[in-house]
Amino acid sequence: MKKLLIIAMPIVMVICGIPLFAILAIVTLSSQAAADCHAPTYQAGSGTTAVVSGSSAESGPAGDLKKQLMQLRFAKGYPTLTAEQTTNAITIAQVTRDLGVSRRGLQIAIATSIQESKLVNLAGGDRDSIGLFQQRPSTGWGTPAQIRDPVLATKAFYGRADHTKNTGLLDIDGWEKLPLTQAAQKVQRSGFPNAYAQWEPVAADIADVLGGDLPATATSGEDCAPTSCPDTGLPVEKGLTPDALLVLRSVDDRFGRHTYHGVGERPAAAGSDHAEGRAVDVMIDDWQKPSGVAHGTEIAEWVRANAEELGITYVIWRAKIWSVARNSEGWRAYTHPTGQANPTLDHMDHVHVSVVGTSATMDCAAASGEVVYPVPAAFIGNDARNWHATGSHWNTWHTGTDFGAPCGTPVYAAHAGTIEIDTSQGWSGPWLVKVTTGANSLATWYAHMQRVDVSRGQKVTPGQKIGQVGDRGNSDGCHLHFEVHLKNGPIYGPDNTNPSTWLSENATRDQG
Structure with missing residues (x-):
């Protein structure tokens, strides 16, 4: 397993009167380039996960990982994770690694287990539900003893257990591209199909601690990297450098239409990235809601994972900044140069992407007939x-x-x-x-x-x-x-x- 550098960052911010807790910044020390579509860890600062201050900043064996996990909370108002909960999370992560599943899969599994059992290996539940994922013997998930076994239960959740033929996560076509709650629901078939979404931020935190060496997704580089950039027809394209144009068109093609800000939409001093056409802001609808935070995070992770292809220099999202120059430090706390703070200056309502200008691996400005x-x-x-x-x-x-x-x-x-x-x-x-x-x-x-x-x-x-x-x-x-x-x-x-x-x-x- 690659070593992880885990840095505690107990920073409290106040935006619109709501305390937001900056969470663990985790950097995978790996020679593997982001261009291989191994997306980085990301801490969204959504206000649902808190870090207890005065924590250890070391990683290593399972005991140290437990200490890191035991600083987390499922959400504001919850106690920090217990030793039992962290042990079960580590077990899920190990099975994930053994099966060769991506970090996205681990995040879905963790969120599902939090919703179903709060990461506790329960002896019972609704009707005949048992264990970490509340699987039921009566619906074909196995015997009570098999379901109560955390390793077998996790394999069953992924659809890779010999004791059940039930559909698991890996059996679902395109599961990595589905919203987390939809992917979980296709396995669990719960009466509360949208309940898994609320645990997405903390599940990402846990997955980052335990799965920092896992690829973010199992999609091939050819599928997840930008391969085309159809013209959006938007006026905002005017004045953008080839790299910035590639970012805008690739995000639009992959994630759908957004409001974008380019050269003329942002007040900027001469020589700034926006003024020189080397920056794009992707505005996030519903940025105050968990769904908006998750969507913005997905975009921020994707552009960072494809930094080389896109010619990116740095990305800012939700008061965090990542840069190519300081890649080894991961996502860092960000303060606007003016020292002022509001949702726009702190990049709470948009993902900011700055680029070199002409270093991307594909020139989007060149039309197919050129x-x-x-x-x-x-x-x-x-x-x-x-x-x-x-x-x-x-x-x-x-x-x-x-x-x-x-x-x-x-x-x-x-x-x-x-x-x-x-x-x-x-x-x-x-x-x-x-x-x-x-x-x-x-x-x-x-x-x-x-x-x-x-x-x-x-x-x-x-x-x-x-x-x-x-x-x-x-x-x-x-x-x-x-x-x-x-x-x-x-x-x-x-x-x-x-x-x-x-x-x-x-x-x-x-x-x-």
């Missing part, structure tokens, strides 16, 4: 313009042009198309990547790359990152070899055209 340069703008001038050159390096003549750039520099798809990868061309290195548009249609080739970030058959858009400049194969230094085949022909085919001329005539924008 052509863009395959390297960042800083290296366009390094085009060797050596198509058709001859010499000892080539059997006949040079079939493309070379863009000099440091190894690791992003390589972009010059146009929309489908990825083909040829591993039989030793001159190009391990891979010759092609972006094709069909038989007898445009294809572009990319060689000598040190890394490929796409897969065969994947659809790409203009400006989407497909890999990194390298020095592989027949190469004397870091550069991108780029070819254009107007009819998807062979390397020396008559359709092989001068790529430098083709780009200068067709590229509508560069990559910043």
